[in-house]
Amino acid sequence: HLNAKLSHCGVITVTLNESRLDNFPRIFSEGMNTLIGYDLVPEPKIVESALRACRRLNDLASAVRILEAVKQKAGPYKEIYPYLIQELKPTLTELGISTPEELGIDRV
Amino acid sequence: MLHLTTGRLGSLLARRVTAALSSSSVRMASHSHEVSQTDMSQPMYVDRLDIPLPDKPYKDNLSAEEQSLKKKEEGPWSQLTKEEKIALYRMMFCQTFPEMKQPSDEWKTVVGVALIFLGISGLVVWWQKVFVYPKTPRTFDEEWQAKQLKRMLDMRANPVEGFSAKWDYEKGQWK
Numbered sequence: 001h002l003n004a005k006l007s008h009c010g011v012i013t014v015t016l017n018e019s020r021l022d023n024f025p026r027i028f029s030e031g032m033n034t035l036i037g038y039d040l041v042p043e044p045k046i047v048e049s050a051l052r053a054c055r056r057l058n059d060l061a062s063a064v065r066i067l068e069a070v071k072q073k074a075g076p077y078k079e080i081y082p083y084l085i086q087e088l089k090p091t092l093t094e095l096g097i098s099t100p101e102e103l104g105i106d107r108v
Numbered sequence: 109m110l111h112l113t114t115g116r117l118g119s120l121l122a123r124r125v126t127a128a129l130s131s132s133s134v135r136m137a138s139h140s141h142e143v144s145q146t147d148m149s150q151p152m153y154v155d156r157l158d159i160p161l162p163d164k165p166y167k168d169n170l171s172a173e174e175q176s177l178k179k180k181e182e183g184p185w186s187q188l189t190k191e192e193k194i195a196l197y198r199m200m201f202c203q204t205f206p207e208m209k210q211p212s213d214e215w216k217t218v219v220g221v222a223l224i225f226l227g228i229s230g231l232v233v234w235w236q237k238v239f240v241y242p243k244t245p246r247t248f249d250e251e252w253q254a255k256q257l258k259r260m261l262d263m264r265a266n267p268v269e270g271f272s273a274k275w276d277y278e279k280g281q282w283k
Binding site: 058 | 158161184190194201
């Protein structure tokens with residue numbers, strides 16, 4: 001059931017993040033907010049496609065925001081976020097996205 | 109504040125609620141705490157943990173410096189410095205997630221005001237006792253109550269398991 005939801009999210013996110021929809025950043029933010037609304041932490045490949053969409057939309061701030069949001073989604077399960085970052089490291093380096101921790105905004 | 113009657117206070121509150129909920133641009137004539145009225149039919153910016161990407165960026169009017177940074181954002185992000193990345197974030201968003209999650213002291217205000225109102229009610233109740241209520245009936249007097257109790261025992265009220273069952277008739281005291 002959870003895997004079905006994850007693959008459903010993956011299909012939706014990857015579809016929404018296709019470049020032909022890049023004239024509509026609103027569609028991306030709506031899709032992202034919906035994904036965050038689900039009771040799950042998105043898989044690394046889903047987050048990756050969201051980050052690539054941010055790149056196409058020339059929106060670094062949203063990319064960082066998405067990393068903050070998935071950390072929030074992990075809730076008390078503190079080991080999920082480091083795993084995500086570890087899996088996303090190649091993408092983050094490729095696109096030049098800094099994590100909230102690297103920017104120092106993970107603290108007040 | 110003290111000279112307002114309950115009726116006028118209620119209608120004042122009702123007016124505030126209606127003004128806050130309506131999307132008209134007419135300002136309240138009496139007093140307005142907002143500098144400009146929020147048009148809720150337009151996309152709004154909001155800091156929410158469950159809405160990471162709001163309907164619009166936080167900063168609308170970008171300075172020339174900020175606009176040139178936005179231009180630079182169209183190129184490789186690895187060329188942006190840490191400060192530039194933070195600046196881009198702050199242009200798009202108001203609070204970071206940790207800032208949103210900061211606890212506030214609002215609960216102390218809430219509990220304090222609630223207790224104050226309870227205290228005022230307590231004062232009102234005491235004042236009523238002193239100045240409003242008539243004398244309590246004579247059946248509440250110590251002497252009357254003692255006689256009433258003796259009468260119940262003499263009648264053997266509830267002698268099996270209840271009242272009189274607890275009285276020791278030989279010793280003339282409670283068991």
